[in-house]
C-alpha cells in the first residue's frame with residue numbers, strides 16, 4: 050500500500066462511495082477506509098431507492114455523474130412511478146432493488162477504478178497539523194497520509210442497538226460499532242449529538258400466505274433513474290400490501306411498557322416521518338389498522354421486508370404481534386427488528402461545501418450530518434467528493450443553491466438549521482419545487498457535471514440534442530393550428546375562439562398529448578415510443594408554462610438575496626440593531642449570504658434589515674471576527 054492519498058474517505062457506505070468515485074473521476078488518488086470491503090454501499094435496511102422527494106436527489110446525482118441511479122436501475126426488481134395523479138413537480142420514481150446485486154454492482158465499479166484503493170480498517174484518530182488534516186490513524190495505529198478526509202461513517206459512531214431491554218454495541222445488526230473516531234472528533238472540539246433510527250424484523254418468504262394480501266405490480270415500461278440505463282431484461286417481481294388487525298393493536302398496546310422507547314432507556318430523537326409500530330399505535334389510538342408492505346429483498350434470498358413494522362420491542366412480542374397480521378399468521382423471522390442510537394455532528398459545524406469549520410480539509414457527509422436515507426447520504430457524498438477535489442486543486446467550490454437542486458435544499462437546510470431529528474428529504478422542503486422536477490434534473494445540473502469532468506463530452510452532446518429537440522417540438526406545437534370543428538371528440542370546454550394551436554389544447558385541463566394524436570398530422574404516423582422523452586418534456590413545459598414562469602420570477606428575487614455575500618469571518622458582533630437571539634444564531638451558523646441568514650430559524654425580517662444595512666455600510670471593508678485559536 051502506498052501510504053499517502055489525496056483524499057481518504059472514511060466509510061464505504063452510500064456517501065463514501067459517491068465521494069470516492071467523484072473525486073477519482075476528478076483525477077484524485079483516493080482511499081476508501083472501511084470496516085468491510087465486501088459491504089460497499091450496502092443497503093442496511095429496505096433495499097429500495099427513491100420515493101417522494103428522494104427520487105429527485107437520485108436523478109440529480111445521475112445528472113452530476115454519480116452512481117446511485119445506475120446501480121438502482123441495474124439491481125431493480127420492481128419499478129414504480131408514484132404520485133402521477135398530481136403535478137409533475139411531485140412525480141417520483143421508486144425502485145425495489147435486489148440488495149446483493151446492488152452491492153455487487155458498486156463493488157465492481159469501485160474495483161475497476163484504478164484511482165481508488167479500498168483499505169479494510171477502522172479509522173481511529175484524525176491527525177491535524179496547523180488546523181489542517183494530514184493523516185488518519187487506523188485503530189491498529191497505522192498512519193495513512195492525505196490532503197483531505199471525508200468522514201462518511203453512517204450510524205456506526207457510538208452505535209448502540211436496543212431490542213427490548215437488551216443493549217448491544219453495534220453499528221448495524223452483526224456489525225461492530227466505532228467508538229474511537231467519535232472520541233477523536235470530540236478532542237478536536239466538535240459537538241456530538243445522539244439520534245436514533247429503527248428497522249423491522251425480516252420474514253422468511255416461505256412462511257407468508259399472500260392469498261389475502263393485495264398485489265402491487267411494477268410499472269411497464271419500467272421508470273428508470275439514469276439516462277444511461279435501458280429497460281430491465283427480466284420480469285418484475287411484485288410487492289404486496291397487507292394490514293395490521295385489532296389483535297395487533299391489543300398486543301402492542303399491552304406491551305408498550307416493554308419497548309425501550311417507552312421505558313426511558315432510549316431517549317434520543319428518531320425520524321417522526323417513519324415511526325415505529327409501537328409509536329404509531331400509541332399516537333393514533335383511533336386507527337384500527339396500519340398498512341404493511343411486504344417487499345422482497347432479493348432474487349437470491351427468501352427474506353421479506355415488512356415495511357411499516359419497525360420495532361424495538363422484545364423479540365417474542367414482535368413475533369406474537371406480527372402473527373396477527375393478515376397473511377403473516379404463520380410467519381417466521383429471519384432476524385428481529387431493533388432500534389439503533391448513534392452519534393452525529395450537528396451540521397452548523399460544516400460549511401455549505403461540507404468542509405468542517407474547525408479543521409481544514411475535513412469534510413462530513415451522510416448520516417454523520419444528521420440525515421437519514423441512502424439518497425440523502427449519496428447526494429452529500431457526491432458534493433463532498435467534488436468539493437474536496439476542487440479544494441486540493443485550488444479551484445472554486447461547487448455550491449448548489451435551493452433554486453437549482455434538492456441537493457442544494459438539503460445542504461442549505463442542514464447548515465442553516467442543524468437538524469435535531471434525522472433529516473429526510475420531502476418535496477415540501479423545496480419552495481422552488483416547480484423548477485426542481487425529475488424531468489429537468491439534467492437541464493439544471495449536467496452542465497456542472499460536464500465542467501467538472503464527471504460527465505463525458507459524448508453524453509453531454511447527446512443531451513444537448515434532446516434539449517434542442519424539446520424546444521423544436523414546443524415551437525411546432527405552438528405553430529400547428531386547428532379548426533375548432535374538428536375537436537368534437539375531445540373532453541374540452543372550448544371558448545368561442547375557433548383557431549387553436551396544439552399547445553393551446555395541451556394547456557387545457559385533462560387534455561394529454563395522447564389526445565392530440567387524431568388532430569396532429571405529424572404525430573399521426575409517428576412512433577411515440579422513440580420520442581417518449583421529448584414528448585414528456587415538451588408536454589410538461591407547455592402545460593405548466595404559467596406556473597414555471599411565476600416560479601422563475603421568484604427565483605430571480607431569491608438569487609438577488611443570495612448574491613449579497615457575507616464574508617466567512619464577518620464580525621456579526623459588531624453589527625448594530627441585532628437582537629441577542631439573532632446575534633447568537635448568526636455567530637453559530639455563520640451564513641454565507643443575506644438569503645441564507647434569512648432562512649435561519651429565529652431570524653426576523655427586522656434582524657435581516659439591520660444586517661443588510663450593516664453589510665451595505667461596510668461593503669468595502671467588512672468588520673472581521675478574530676480568528677479562532679488553531680487546533681493542532
Ligand SMILES: Cc1cc2nc3c(=O)[nH]c(=O)nc-3n(C[C@H](O)[C@H](O)[C@H](O)COP(=O)(O)OP(=O)(O)OC[C@H]3O[C@@H](n4cnc5c(N)ncnc54)[C@H](O)[C@@H]3O)c2cc1C
Nearest residue numbers: 060061062063064083084094172203205415416422423426
Ligand atoms: C436500522 C436502520 C434502518 C434504516 N432504514 C433505512 C431505509 O429503509 N431506507 C433508507 O433510505 N435508509 C435507511 N436507513 C438509513 C440509511 O441506512 C443511512 O442513512 C445511510 O446508509 C447512510 O449512509 P452513509 O453513507 O452515511 O453511511 P452507511 O451507509 O451507514 O455506511 C457507513 C460506512 O462507514 C463504515 N465505517 C463506520 N465507522 C468506520 C470507521 N471508524 N472506520 C472505517 N469505516 C467505518 C462502515 O463500515 C460503512 O461502510 C436505515 C439505517 C439503519 C441503521
